[in-house]
Amino acid sequence: MLGASEVIFSGFEREDPDFIVGYSDDSVLLIKEVGSNTVLSILGDSDKEKEMMEEMEEMASKLSELEETFKTMEVLKK
Numbered sequence: 001m002l003g004a005s006e007v008i009f010s011g012f013e014r015e016d017p018d019f020i021v022g023y024s025d026d027s028v029l030l031i032k033e034v035g036s037n038t039v040l041s042i043l044g045d046s047d048k049e050k051e052m053m054e055e056m057e058e059m060a061s062k063l064s065e066l067e068e069t070f071k072t073m074e075v076l077k078k
Contacts, residue, residue: 001031002039028052034060035067 006016022029028049031041040060044052 002033030056032056032060034063038063038067 001020001022002017005020009016018033020029020031022031023046026046027043028046029041029043030049030052031039034040040056040063042052042056
């Protein structure tokens, strides 16, 4: 879904999206690109969207911190 969105956005000369939301009658799908190699997705009940978004942001922040830690470790190994 992120790849397809990137094609659409680039066709309109817009920056690639890093967050996508999909809705159905009873559910919501959240997809967020985190860093260069990680995609985080959550599927849940529509009435829990706000809580899901807050949780996703918290997880994304933690994953970004981990990615930075691993980059630092790689530099230190050299």
